Amino acid sequence: MKRAKALLLHQTFKMDHRHSERYTYNPTLHWNPRVEDYFIKAYGAERFSKISEALTRPSCYSCIRVNTLKTTSDAIIEKLLAILQEARLQCDIDELNIRSNGSSTAMTRDAKQGSYFDELKCHQVSNDCEGDPLQFSQREDVPNASSQSSLITKCQLRGLDYVLFVKGSGPHKMPFGDTSSLKEVIVSRKCAEAVLRGAKIFVPGVLACSAHVEKGDTVAVSVAIEQPNLDKGWAVGITRGTVLQGQQTVDPQYFERSGLYIGQGIAMMSRAGMFRVSKGVAIEMINRVFDLPSFNDVLEGEIFLQNLPSIITAHVLDPQKGERILDMCAAPGGKTTAIAILMKDEGEVVAVDRSHNKVLEIKKLAKEMGLSCISAFKLDALKAVCRKNGLTDSFSQQCENGGLGLAYKLYDTTERMRISVRMKLCHLTIDAMRSMIKLVNKNLELMEKQKLVSKTNKVGVFAANELPQVEVDNEETNEMLDINKWKNTQKLKNGPGRSQSTGERVELSKGFSPNSFDRILLDAPCSALGLRPRLFAGEETVESLRNHGKYQRKMFDQAIQLVRPGGVIVYSTCTINPGENEALVRYALDKYNFLSLAPQIPRIGGPGIVGSCDSLDGQSVKEWLRPGEEELVQRFDPSSPIDTIGFFIAKFNVGQKDMTVTAIH
Numbered sequence: 001m002k003r004a005k006a007l008l009l010h011q012t013f014k015m016d017h018r019h020s021e022r023y024t025y026n027p028t029l030h031w032n033p034r035v036e037d038y039f040i041k042a043y044g045a046e047r048f049s050k051i052s053e054a055l056t057r058p059s060c061y062s063c064i065r066v067n068t069l070k071t072t073s074d075a076i077i078e079k080l081l082a083i084l085q086e087a088r089l090q091c092d093i094d095e096l097n098i099r100s101n102g103s104s105t106a107m108t109r110d111a112k113q114g115s116y117f118d119e120l121k122c123h124q125v126s127n128d129c130e131g132d133p134l135q136f137s138q139r140e141d142v143p144n145a146s147s148q149s150s151l152i153t154k155c156q157l158r159g160l161d162y163v164l165f166v167k168g169s170g171p172h173k174m175p176f177g178d179t180s181s182l183k184e185v186i187v188s189r190k191c192a193e194a195v196l197r198g199a200k201i202f203v204p205g206v207l208a209c210s211a212h213v214e215k216g217d218t219v220a221v222s223v224a225i226e227q228p229n230l231d232k233g234w235a236v237g238i239t240r241g242t243v244l245q246g247q248q249t250v251d252p253q254y255f256e257r258s259g260l261y262i263g264q265g266i267a268m269m270s271r272a273g274m275f276r277v278s279k280g281v282a283i284e285m286i287n288r289v290f291d292l293p294s295f296n297d298v299l300e301g302e303i304f305l306q307n308l309p310s311i312i313t314a315h316v317l318d319p320q321k322g323e324r325i326l327d328m329c330a331a332p333g334g335k336t337t338a339i340a341i342l343m344k345d346e347g348e349v350v351a352v353d354r355s356h357n358k359v360l361e362i363k364k365l366a367k368e369m370g371l372s373c374i375s376a377f378k379l380d381a382l383k384a385v386c387r388k389n390g391l392t393d394s395f396s397q398q399c400e401n402g403g404l405g406l407a408y409k410l411y412d413t414t415e416r417m418r419i420s421v422r423m424k425l426c427h428l429t430i431d432a433m434r435s436m437i438k439l440v441n442k443n444l445e446l447m448e449k450q451k452l453v454s455k456t457n458k459v460g461v462f463a464a465n466e467l468p469q470v471e472v473d474n475e476e477t478n479e480m481l482d483i484n485k486w487k488n489t490q491k492l493k494n495g496p497g498r499s500q501s502t503g504e505r506v507e508l509s510k511g512f513s514p515n516s517f518d519r520i521l522l523d524a525p526c527s528a529l530g531l532r533p534r535l536f537a538g539e540e541t542v543e544s545l546r547n548h549g550k551y552q553r554k555m556f557d558q559a560i561q562l563v564r565p566g567g568v569i570v571y572s573t574c575t576i577n578p579g580e581n582e583a584l585v586r587y588a589l590d591k592y593n594f595l596s597l598a599p600q601i602p603r604i605g606g607p608g609i610v611g612s613c614d615s616l617d618g619q620s621v622k623e624w625l626r627p628g629e630e631e632l633v634q635r636f637d638p639s640s641p642i643d644t645i646g647f648f649i650a651k652f653n654v655g656q657k658d659m660t661v662t663a664i665h
């Protein structure tokens with residue numbers, strides 16, 4: 001009898017416990033089992049478990065880079081505080097409106113205690129966040145922050161006072177009240193990751209909703225995450241439009257969303273509306289498990305939301321006024337613009353990316369920030385080295401203004417003009433120009449003789465701003481020869497060119513001459529396993545991780561050719577995978593004996609990983625760093641008190657290139 005009573009008590013306790021755990025945010029990050037084993041070997045089980053846990057949370061602060069060419073940190077702090085005050089007032093008005101529209105379930109302000117706006121009211125930060133992003137400012141080499149307790153603080157690292165931290169708070173308990181009549185929505189993982197960073201819930205992000213949800217109803221918001229599947233893959237076991245039944249006995253998704261509640265919001269439309277319309281805000285969040293102010297689309301051109309390690313990367317590159325810098329994987333342009341600002345917009349920052357639309361984003365950002373030293377091009381960084389002579393070298397290597405130009409046309413055998421070339425050549429003396437023209441004309445005659453073309457017109461030399469207008473026979477040629485830039489600078493008589501229309505084109509680059517850059521940033525595409533918050537990591541396999549490594553090494557080989565002797569290469573990734581970080585450093589140092597690791601300033605990340613592991617294909621041993629090298633790289637551990645994304649930075653000094661490279665397999 002006693003035993004039965006004890007068992008009953010125990011079970012009641014377990015159920016209560018489970019019930020209180022149910023409406024929390026306590027996700028477990030799922031990994032591919034082989035990848036998980038590999039990381040446990042690299043980090044040790046305890047450290048990897050902390051990293052894994054940290055990845056599921058957002059940083060407890062937002063980091064803002066101020067465009068010091070346009071404004072000051074103090075001016076921005078004032079503007080941001082005003083914006084936050086206004087948002088708070090708006091929040092109060094919205095709440096009143098919702099209440100007066102008759103929603104009995106709308107949140108009261110009391111229930112929102114501990115929220116971001118309440119902190120703003122007293123201008124004090126919440127202590128909820130476990131990490132202290134400013135802890136590194138307590139170091140001896142850094143002056144102490146004087147205003148650590150205010151909502152927005154300047155970074156105290158020397159030279160980085162243009163970086164502002166806006167503190168958030170969390171994790172907060174959700175005041176769901178009586179959960180027996182709880183109305184709920186489930187959102188997709190991607191949507192939830194954005195919501196945890198401060199976004200709203202838009203219609204496409206909603207997967208499921210309780211029956212009878214009407215506009216103005218308060219709903220609990222949880223997330224659907226991929227689960228292991230029968231065929232050993234991963235799948236989200238929920239189809240869009242599902243009606244949530246709510247009760248344990250009849251709701252198939254009941255257990256799946258346990259511990260995955262990200263907040264509480266107000267429905268901006270009925271359940272029917274959420275699955276009928278294709279866009280718009282579905283849920284306005286009123287209580288978030290993590291409260292981070294979202295400054296998207298505010299103070300455009302004056303500020304840029306950027307992770308601290310990315311800002312540090314631009315500093316580590318240490319670009320100097322007047323230098324020629326290449327950003328090899330540049331979109332959306334966060335680091336490109338940081339570099340240009342450090343150079344006071346003097347010099348040349350060449351930003352390339354393989355994606356056309358992303359290059360447009362770089363151009364837009366550079367324009368918004370008022371930076372004219374940036375030129376952006378579409379280019380596959382794996383083919384970034386152009387070995388041909390200056391004639392085929394891309395326009396990207398020519399500066400915008402002044403200089404001389406040359407023009408010629410080639411016609412095919414049907415006398416249709418195939419190619420028209422107009423080039424602006426800078427930094428050439430008249431004599432150098434004459435010899436170049438001689439050479440081109442000789443080649444054109446040769447091509448005519450060999451009947452490769454039916455006729456050519458002779459090359460002419462013009463002052464760059466007087467180059468003749470040339471009709472271009474088709475868009476392909478137009479793109480091939482990168483002449484959109486000319487169209488922009490020299491208005492066509494026949495009306496606006498494509499670059500003025502909505503379908504804007506970007507310039508293609510055919511690559512750059514060897515040794516033509518002072519410094520190169522290779523912010524490589526990677527597995528991104530350091531990005532936060534992340535709710536699922538099972539998509540990366542050992543094979544995909546291995547492929548990232550191969551891709552990065554090929555890009556690095558291009559960077560080596562493009563940087564001048566005496567120059568600098570900075571390599572960075574946003575992944576925790578040593579196979580894409582320390583292994584790349586080992587490859588670089590072993591293959592190119594003229595490279596050396598350079599000290600980094602500032603250095604707030606931790607040391608790199610020394611040692612080796614079985615390679616991901618299990619057939620060899622992959623070496624990482626050797627003793628002594630670990631302090632020369634920076635590794636940002638997401639579980640460290642600095643509370644950043646997972647990130648890695650290595651800086652290489654480039655010596656005299658003797659080009660005797662060691663074969664690395």
Ligand SMILES: C[S@@+](CC[C@H](N)C(=O)[O-])C[C@H]1O[C@@H](n2cnc3c(N)ncnc32)[C@H](O)[C@@H]1O
Pocket residue numbers: 310328329330331332333334335336352353354355358379380381382523524525526
């Ligand atoms: C890590 S993101 C770069 C972020 C950027 N540096 C910033 O700070 O804003 C990597 C970029 O590499 C680009 N990329 C991937 N493969 C590429 C290639 N072969 N050539 C050029 N860009 C590439 C992607 O389009 C993506 O924009």
